[in-house]
Amino acid sequence: MTTLSAASIPRTAREQARADVLAELKSIGRRHLAESGSAALSLRAVAREAGMVSSAIYRYFPSRDELLTALIVDAYNALGAEVERADAGRRRSDIAGRWMALCRGVRGWAIANSHEYALIFGSPVPGYHAPQDTVDPASRTTLTLVSLLHHGMECGAITNTGGAVPAPVRKDLIGLNSLSGMDIPAAVMLRGLAAWTQLFGHVSFELFGQFTNLIHDRDTFFAVQMKLVGQQVING
Amino acid sequence: MTTLSAASIPRTAREQARADVLAELKSIGRRHLAESGSAALSLRAVAREAGMVSSAIYRYFPSRDELLTALIVDAYNALGAEVERADAGRRRSDIAGRWMALCRGVRGWAIANSHEYALIFGSPVPGYHAPQDTVDPASRTTLTLVSLLHHGMECGAITNTGGAVPAPVRKDLIGLNSLSGMDIPAAVMLRGLAAWTQLFGHVSFELFGQFTNLIHDRDTFFAVQMKLVGQQVING
DNA sequence: AACAAGTCAAGAGCAGTGCTCTCTCAAACA
DNA sequence: TGTTTGAGAGAGCACTGCTCTTGACTTGTT
Numbered sequence A, B: 001m002t003t004l005s006a007a008s009i010p011r012t013a014r015e016q017a018r019a020d021v022l023a024e025l026k027s028i029g030r031r032h033l034a035e036s037g038s039a040a041l042s043l044r045a046v047a048r049e050a051g052m053v054s055s056a057i058y059r060y061f062p063s064r065d066e067l068l069t070a071l072i073v074d075a076y077n078a079l080g081a082e083v084e085r086a087d088a089g090r091r092r093s094d095i096a097g098r099w100m101a102l103c104r105g106v107r108g109w110a111i112a113n114s115h116e117y118a119l120i121f122g123s124p125v126p127g128y129h130a131p132q133d134t135v136d137p138a139s140r141t142t143l144t145l146v147s148l149l150h151h152g153m154e155c156g157a158i159t160n161t162g163g164a165v166p167a168p169v170r171k172d173l174i175g176l177n178s179l180s181g182m183d184i185p186a187a188v189m190l191r192g193l194a195a196w197t198q199l200f201g202h203v204s205f206e207l208f209g210q211f212t213n214l215i216h217d218r219d220t221f222f223a224v225q226m227k228l229v230g231q232q233v234i235n236g
Numbered sequence C: 001a002a003c004a005a006g007t008c009a010a011g012a013g014c015a016g017t018g019c020t021c022t023c024t025c026a027a028a029c030a
Numbered sequence D: 001t002g003t004t005t006g007a008g009a010g011a012g013c014a015c016t017g018c019t020c021t022t023g024a025c026t027t028g029t030t
Helices: A004-008 A013-036 A043-050 A054-059 A064-088 A095-112 A114-121 A132-154 A167-175 A186-207 A218-235 B004-008 B013-036 B043-050 B054-059 B064-088 B095-112 B114-121 B132-154 B167-175 B186-207 B218-235
Strands: none
Touching: A013 A043, A013 A064, A013 A114, A043 A054, A043 A064, A064 A095, A064 A114, A064 A132, A095 A114, A095 A132, A095 A186, A095 A218, A114 A186, A132 A186, A167 A186, A167 B218, A186 A218, A186 B186, A186 B218, A218 B167, A218 B186, B013 B043, B013 B064, B013 B114, B043 B054, B043 B064, B064 B095, B064 B114, B064 B132, B095 B114, B095 B132, B095 B186, B095 B218, B114 B186, B132 B186, B167 B186, B186 B218
């Protein structure tokens, strides 16, 4: 969407220096985020660590929210890349295996980067509204699932068991195809989205503490649950 | 757990006054929370509105986290009450109907009190760790589901279709029964928890903006999805 | 009734925050 | 060789959580 390629290639020395500083600030910010969470992310602290005075950082990020947005975009991309890698590591026709790999990819990344996960899937940062820049990276992970559904139907692993889907929902669901360029029937897409919310609901429950004192062997529990979900999305 | 009954009945005039002030502060805090979210909840602002100087509020809440904890407990109880009411409005043997009512109860409360929902099911407030006071009210909502499972089995609507559950997970799952005093088989409990994460995963996705630009008719979408989940938990 | 103990509001103050404004100076461009 | 542009510095505003001290008031006890 954004003119990323055109605008972000540093041409002059000044632009190069700016890009360097910006990258360093983002990197420091990401570390602060990982260590202390989003609420503790402070422009002043980042500036201090970068060796500049607090007012100078406003040359790079017009506000704290702008820094957060940059980190959110990065987080979406990191998760997307991780999931894509997990998915690519399986035989293309092994739908059930790819689903499990995908689940493990999401959960693994979420656990390893819990604050970033919270940033994108947790409560929205108050007073902050995600700008349009975030929707493209956000859909990257979802696309992996949709293409899994697509391949599943292609090789017959997933069949359209039908089932009536109310018109307005059907419209939304087949509308999703225009984003991916694929052609998933509404009933299948419905099951896919159910699996999706189940996956992230589980990960969020685990990371946000809802399993405390209840579930102890979380690796196994997750595997069992996701296997169940996988069967449901495949068999209808 | 806490000696709530013994300590909280105001005896002297002073204790009464203290209880009144405490209730007013909580009420103001809850309103601020509803209007601006948890990050914007400020002890100073609450004190100001209550007509006292900022330092005075520390007589009532030793820290900002303490105020948050109080509001979190209230939120858990409010959700629990709402869900219990929704569940009680159905015929006891109408398992599927009770499930849908329960779902609508959760979602309805969450939408009407989105900031409080975010407080308890969203990303944990950074630097804040839930004290033991919150676990009792938190389990209240879960108990409603467990008792639904229990009644479902009692009247034959839910049958134990078996299915192998790995030993450590089985242990966790039957361990949950000791909290409720019921006796749900591991395989059924597994399906119940799956439904649970699906429900809250869906509501969180909706409230935290993951459905933006994707799902438009959210009421219908929710109903369709929860109906599907209900069938899965009932039929195995 | 007098006193000691306990409680509370208030004020000042510390260190931190986001953000704005003005200033200076050096690099890039013409 | 000027002239423009942009980066950093510094002061400052209004706000935050939290602490400490002081003076007034309320209790229960002597």
